[in-house]
Amino acid sequence: MATVQQSFPAPPEALWNALPAGVAAIGGQGPFYDGQRGFVSFRTGMSLLSWGQEITATVVPSAGGSTLTVLTNLKFGLFDWGEGKRIATRFAAAVAYAAGTAALT
Secondary structure (H helix, E strand, O other): OEEEEEEEOOOHHHHHHHHHHHHHHOOOEEEEEEOOOOEEEEEOOOOOOOOOEEEEEEEEEEOOEEEEEEEEEEOOOOOOOOHHHHHHHHHHHHHHHHHOOOOOO
16 A cells, blocks of 8 residues: 655646546546545556556645545455555646646755
């Protein structure tokens, strides 16, 4: 399980509209978007090294913009050996790029 949280100087709507780019960047399957609660959930496929991950990303308003939180969980297994963090970071970077912004440091 991994969690990546980043703040952006962009309105929540801009990040929300960029979420499909993040899903596409990591090859997400079966995305479910809930605009009412501001989250998307989807999964990644299996590979030679992984059974895949379940991913949930939320967008909430915050001071000066919005915050993106990406949570990953293994579909099967005990240790993800850093895969979840790599996926979450790549997802957040793709969303930032599509929204035309960078994370606040």
